Amino acid sequence: MPTFDTIDDLPADKRVLVRLDLNSPIEDGEPQDNRRFERHAETVRELADAGHRVVLMAHQGRPGRDDFTSLAGHAEILADHVGRDVGFVADTYGDEALAAIDALEAGEILLLENTRMCEDELPEASPEEKAETAFVETLAPHFDAYVNDAYSAAHRKHASLVGFPLALPAYAGRVMETEYEANTAIATREFDGPVTMVVGGTKATDVIGVMDALDETVDRFLLGGVAGELFLRAAGHPVGHDVGEMDLFDEQWKKNQELIESVLDERGDAIRLASDLAYEGDDGERAEVAVGDIDEKATGYLDVGAATVADYEPAIRESDAVFVKGALGVFEDERFADGTVGVLEAIAETDCFSVVGGGDTSRAIEMYGLSEEDFSHVSIAGGAYIRALTGEPLPAVEVLEAAAKRQ
Numbered sequence: 190m191p192t193f194d195t196i197d198d199l200p201a202d203k204r205v206l207v208r209l210d211l212n213s214p215i216e217d218g219e220p221q222d223n224r225r226f227e228r229h230a231e232t233v234r235e236l237a238d239a240g241h242r243v244v245l246m247a248h249q250g251r252p253g254r255d256d257f258t259s260l261a262g263h264a265e266i267l268a269d270h271v272g273r274d275v276g277f278v279a280d281t282y283g284d285e286a287l288a289a290i291d292a293l294e295a296g297e298i299l300l301l302e303n304t305r306m307c308e309d310e311l312p313e314a315s316p317e318e319k320a321e322t323a324f325v326e327t328l329a330p331h332f333d334a335y336v337n338d339a340y341s342a343a344h345r346k347h348a349s350l351v352g353f354p355l356a357l358p359a360y361a362g363r364v365m366e367t368e369y370e371a372n373t374a375i376a377t378r379e380f381d382g383p384v385t386m387v388v389g390g391t392k393a394t395d396v397i398g399v400m401d402a403l404d405e406t407v408d409r410f411l412l413g414g415v416a417g418e419l420f421l422r423a424a425g426h427p428v429g430h431d432v433g434e435m436d437l438f439d440e441q442w443k444k445n446q447e448l449i450e451s452v453l454d455e456r457g458d459a460i461r462l463a464s465d466l467a468y469e470g471d472d473g474e475r476a477e478v479a480v481g482d483i484d485e486k487a488t489g490y491l492d493v494g495a496a497t498v499a500d501y502e503p504a505i506r507e508s509d510a511v512f513v514k515g516a517l518g519v520f521e522d523e524r525f526a527d528g529t530v531g532v533l534e535a536i537a538e539t540d541c542f543s544v545v546g547g548g549d550t551s552r553a554i555e556m557y558g559l560s561e562e563d564f565s566h567v568s569i570a571g572g573a574y575i576r577a578l579t580g581e582p583l584p585a586v587e588v589l590e591a592a593a594k595r596q
């Protein structure tokens with residue numbers, strides 16, 4: 190049973206400030222529809238149908254990255270899923286935002302601009318410090334209640350996630366409630382046979398620390414993506430660094446080198462690394478190279494190769510449970526989807542307990558004709574769900590729990 194209050198406890202006719210996680214893949218500057226919109230739409234529709242004035246906050250990307258964009262396009266996608274208009278204001282807590290908030294009628298919905306465009310949102314700090322920011326102190330008096338539905342961002346100590354619950358009565362939305370219950374239940378589950386974790390994606394910093402903490406739970410890790418290349422670098426291969434305009438490896442290597450080397454040293458037997466990698470050849474087609482034959486990294490590696498997939502598939506078939514965090518390659522491009530899809534197909538065909546997590550990674554399921562029903566749980570959370578597996582508390586959930594004790 191969750192120890193926070195939910196929107197079932199929210200009194201009628203309120204001005205409600207709601208935190209969603211609409212962080213999405215961006216292609217050609219536009220957000221791509223994904224299950225985060227579909228799932229959050231349920232909470233938003235329920236609040237609007239109940240006659241509340243509903244103001245939404247969300248973030249997109251990280252400052253300095255290509256995916257750091259306005260939320261104007263997100264409002265349109267969300268409106269389609271909710272089945273009601275979703276207004277948008279290109280401001281977070283300035284006069285324009287406050288005027289739009291105060292003009293809302295019962296049942297109307299308004300999305301504010303990307304919270305990370307407001308400098309009080311980042312960096313991480315304690316809930317008390319975040320509650321004292323101008324962002325929270327200016328917005329909170331315009332509301333009666335705060336709802337957090339952003340389970341997938343609950344591992345971040347940002348103002349919109351941990352600051353508002355100190356300033357307003359605070360409740361969990363439907364996504365927060367269901368993801369919390371599902372992921373907490375998984376953390377306490379016991380398995381008879383081997384437990385495997387597929388680790389890929391771009392946010393290596395998030396997963397490497399967790400690999401260390403999952404010592405007791407996970408028997409073997411199958412690596413790919415950026416994390417996989419960083420481990421190959423630690424194992425002495427000339428890969429795992431940026432080339433050209435790339436900004437994925439060097440900073441994460443600097444931050445995690447010691448940890449990667451110690452995880453590899455202590456859990457080397459449990460860690461399987463790619464034996465071949467795929468890249469875009471001169472003719473624009475997919476090309477592959479054995480890791481042992483790489484003398485110098487001249488281009489980006491965008492997937493694991495066929496030999497690696499052949500090595501990983503049987504490991505999955507003999508597992509009792511498989512957890513996926515991050516894609517093994519850039520599956521959005523069909524040429525580099527083999528690793529991710531090969532692994533997902535093996536999981537779908539195996540009678541194991543399986544969880545696929547991450548806003549980006551879980552998109553591969555429908556893109557490649559697999560069904561959500563083939564997996565035990567498809568989480569819209571990535572970093573938050575694997576942290577939940579370690580039993581580590583999530584800061585944004587802790588402040589909801591503290592708020593429930595006060596309410």
Ligand SMILES: Nc1ncnc2c1ncn2[C@@H]1O[C@H](COP(=O)(O)OP(=O)(O)O)[C@@H](O)[C@H]1O
Pocket residue numbers: 214389390391392393413414415437490491492514515516517518519520521546547548549550551570571572
């Ligand atoms: N070798 C790679 N180089 C660049 N990007 C990669 C690579 N492998 C996987 N990715 C990207 O990782 C993304 C998913 O990673 P991440 O954002 O960490 O996970 P999620 O949002 O699913 O939790 C995918 O969109 C995929 O394109």
Ligand SMILES: O=C(OP(=O)(O)O)[C@H](O)COP(=O)(O)O
Pocket residue numbers: 210212250251341342345392395546547548549569570571572573
């Ligand atoms: O997409 C998210 O996390 P995920 O990639 O772990 O699923 C969340 O929106 C958190 O975003 P952040 O990792 O930029 O803080």
